[in-house]
Amino acid sequence: MHKIYVLGVGPGSSDFLPPVTAQKAAESDVLVGGRRSLALFEDLEKEKIEITGRLDPVIKAINQKREKKKIAVLVSGDTGIYSLLPRLAETFGRYSLEVYPGISAAQYFFARLGLCWHEAVFISLHGRSSDELLQQALTAKRLVVFTDPKHTPALICRELVEAGFVNKKIYLGEDLSYPEERISSGCPEDFTTYEASGLNVMIIDSDLNLKID
Numbered sequence: 479m480h481k482i483y484v485l486g487v488g489p490g491s492s493d494f495l496p497p498v499t500a501q502k503a504a505e506s507d508v509l510v511g512g513r514r515s516l517a518l519f520e521d522l523e524k525e526k527i528e529i530t531g532r533l534d535p536v537i538k539a540i541n542q543k544r545e546k547k548k549i550a551v552l553v554s555g556d557t558g559i560y561s562l563l564p565r566l567a568e569t570f571g572r573y574s575l576e577v578y579p580g581i582s583a584a585q586y587f588f589a590r591l592g593l594c595w596h597e598a599v600f601i602s603l604h605g606r607s608s609d610e611l612l613q614q615a616l617t618a619k620r621l622v623v624f625t626d627p628k629h630t631p632a633l634i635c636r637e638l639v640e641a642g643f644v645n646k647k648i649y650l651g652e653d654l655s656y657p658e659e660r661i662s663s664g665c666p667e668d669f670t671t672y673e674a675s676g677l678n679v680m681i682i683d684s685d686l687n688l689k690i691d
Contacts, residue, residue, distance in 0.1 A: 479574075482540065483550040484566060486557040486580025487515050490677070491655035494586065498578050503550050508543055510536060511552030518552075533562070537569055544570075556582035560602045560624060583679050584622050587651040590661060591681075598622050598681075603629035608637055615643050615682060623680040631680055635669040638682070649681040650674060 483502045488494035495518055503509060503519050510527045519526075525547075529536055540549055553561040556579050566575055588595040599614055602624040614621050615638065625631060631650055638646060644666060652660045652675035660675070 479545055480548045481574055481576045482544060482566065482570060483548070484557050484561075484563055484575050484577045485550050485552050486561070486578060486582075487511070487518055487552050487554060488580040489555060489583040489586040489655040490514060490653070492518055494581050494655050496578065496580050499552075499580060502576075502578060503552070505548060506550035507547035508540075508549045509552060510540060510549060512554060515552035515554055533565060537565070541570075553580075554583075556580045556585065558582075559584070559600065560604070583651070583654050584624075586654050587649070587661075587679050587681065590651070590654070591649060593620075593681075595620065595622070600624075602626075603634075608634065612637065612641050612643075615641070615646070618682070619684050621682040623682065625674075625678055625680060627676060631669050631674045631678060632672050634680065635666040635672070638666040639670060643682075645684075647683040647685060649683065650678060651680075652678045654679065 483506060485499040485502055487499055488496060504522060506524065508525045508527060509516060509519055512529050516526050516528060527536060527539055543549060551562060551566060557563050557577050558579060559582050598620040599618040600622045601611055601614055604626045608629055611623060623634065635648065646666055648664055648666055648669055650662045
């Protein structure tokens with residue numbers, strides 16, 4: 479029985495694809511991942527399973543193939559933050575996995591801003607309510623938010639304004655690491671009607687004096 483590779487592919491651009499991830503993907507027989515992750519390996523003639531929604535069929539396919547084939551599960555960003563790693567570990571056991579980290583979008587974003595993130599609090603709104611975000615905004619010095627199609631930056635900023643969190647600095651990173659990358663900053667009111675790219679990360683910061691070029 480082969481171990482399952484869990485590979486962090488980085489924030490998106492092939493420029494930030496870890497060499498070890500490329501190596502392990504090349505050694506595998508089956509690549510499993512989202513569309514953007516699989517696109518990084520379009521030149522590899524491998525069996526590919528795209529994750530488009532429900533995970534149960536994907537988990538079943540991995541279980542059926544893993545005895546005879548080497549399988550690599552590609553996760554965007556880093557394996558250790560809001561990835562498929564917990565689900566895979568729960569299903570197959572963590573000792574059945576061989577995990578290789580990548581660069582998360584948040585890590586990349588902080589680097590582009592020239593900011594440290596050791597005090598940051600991370601929250602994902604994928605399939606969750608925004609109640610926790612407002613609670614964290616009360617105390618977190620630096621709050622990183624992974625948005626989703628429902629909880630857009632504009633909606634989040636409207637909720638911040640309605641809750642009275644106007645004295646916050648917003649950083650918005652869109653299409654990070656791609657040629658069309660865009661980084662913006664301002665206060666919550668500046669983004670209440672903003673139409674952001676679907677691929678984005680937000681930072682809600684308590685230091686209003688921070689600036690970006």
